[in-house]
Amino acid sequence: MAKNYSVTRESAAKVLWISTRTVDRYVKSGKLSYKKVANKVLLSKEEIIELQKDFGALRQETSSEIVGPVSTTKSVTTVNPSIEQAIDAKIEKFFLIFNEKDKILEEKNKVIFMLQQRIGELETKIKTMVALPDYTREKQEAIIEKQKLEERIVVLRNKVRSEKTKNLVFIWASLILIIIAIFFFMQN
Numbered sequence: 001m002a003k004n005y006s007v008t009r010e011s012a013a014k015v016l017w018i019s020t021r022t023v024d025r026y027v028k029s030g031k032l033s034y035k036k037v038a039n040k041v042l043l044s045k046e047e048i049i050e051l052q053k054d055f056g057a058l059r060q061e062t063s064s065e066i067v068g069p070v071s072t073t074k075s076v077t078t079v080n081p082s083i084e085q086a087i088d089a090k091i092e093k094f095f096l097i098f099n100e101k102d103k104i105l106e107e108k109n110k111v112i113f114m115l116q117q118r119i120g121e122l123e124t125k126i127k128t129m130v131a132l133p134d135y136t137r138e139k140q141e142a143i144i145e146k147q148k149l150e151e152r153i154v155v156l157r158n159k160v161r162s163e164k165t166k167n168l169v170f171i172w173a174s175l176i177l178i179i180i181a182i183f184f185f186m187q188n
Contacts, residue, residue, distance in 0.1 A: 003046055008042060009041055015052055016051055032044065
């Protein structure tokens with residue numbers, strides 16, 4: 001059975017007719033279990049009721065030894081049920097709000113994590129990007145460089161053509177001279 005942690009230290013002290021320091025000692029010694037919610041220590045309602053019964057029996061034994069039999073009327077330590085229900089309802093409402101806020105916080109943490117990942121991706125992209133003025137300057141320099149290279153290609157092509165024609169002229173002239181030399185050599 002799950003324990004209902006809904007009793008504050010102060011309420012437990014009032015119900016049990018003991019000090020909050022004694023409640024703290026019971027918690028520390030393990031006689032009372034607790035749950036900490038938002039810096040507030042809440043004790044098990046069932047354990048408080050058990051202690052209340054034990055204390056009531058102990059008080060009756062002690063008072064009967066001293067005074068004699070005591071009439072069993074309503075215990076002084078009982079709490080008005082309507083107040084207890086109102087407290088339980090408020091504590092339940094508090095837990096619902098707390099759980100709801102916890103879920104909202106978890107969702108926001110997920111969004112923050114996703115945004116951090118996106119920021120990392122964008123930072124990586126920005127590192128490889130060039131600013132627009134730099135880009136246009138680099139583009140203009142590239143266009144000028146391309147034009148210079150195209151002009152150089154044209155000049156080199158012209159040089160290659162002229163060299164080819166010179167070589168062809170030289171080859172033809174050499175062939176003609178060889179043929180003339182062979183012709184003169186054969187006539188002699």
